[in-house]
Amino acid sequence: xxxxxxxxxxxxxxxxxxxxxxxxxxxxxxxxxxxxxxxxxxxxxxxxxxxxxxxxxxxxxxxxxxxxxxxxxxxxxxxxxxxxxxxxxxxxxxxxxxxxxxxxxxxxxxxxxxxxxxxxxxxxxxxxxxxxxxxxx
Numbered sequence: 765x766x767x768x769x770x771x772x773x774x775x776x777x778x779x780x781x782x783x784x785x786x787x788x789x790x791x792x793x794x795x796x797x798x799x800x801x802x803x804x805x806x807x808x809x810x811x812x813x814x815x816x817x818x819x820x821x822x823x824x825x826x827x828x829x830x831x832x833x834x835x836x837x838x839x840x841x842x843x844x845x846x847x848x849x850x851x852x853x854x855x856x857x858x859x860x861x862x863x864x865x866x867x868x869x870x871x872x873x874x875x876x877x878x879x880x881x882x883x884x885x886x887x888x889x890x891x892x893x894x895x896x897x898x899x900x901x
Contacts, residue, residue, distance in 0.1 A: 814881060836854065
């Protein structure tokens with residue numbers, strides 16, 4: 765079973781409002797960038813990646829939590845982050861019953877996370893190329 769199929773199955777199994785919210789969050793994430801990859805990690809968590817992990821989502825009792833791996837590094841002009849604000853790296857959005865998904869703002873946040881991941885990849889690249897050159901000599 766592919767990660768996308770597992771996520772489908774997970775969402776189908778959540779029969780209350782959290783299933784619809786989870787599906788809406790997923791749809792918004794995937795619409796933000798066509799190169800986002802869906803993964804299944806940590807014994808049952810949907811993860812979205814592009815040049816590194818963007819976010820992980822889980823349905824908890826009373827909420828759907830979307831945690832951004834490097835959320836503390838991202839600008840959040842629309843104030844979507846409402847959980848995990850004290851952390852040094854991660855930030856989360858807790859969606860509660862009745863909450864509407866601000867699709868535009870969430871897509872902007874997803875794109876900012878991708879840009880951050882890409883900036884990390886670029887920073888690592890020069891060191892990697894120096895190491896390859898050193899091995900050749």
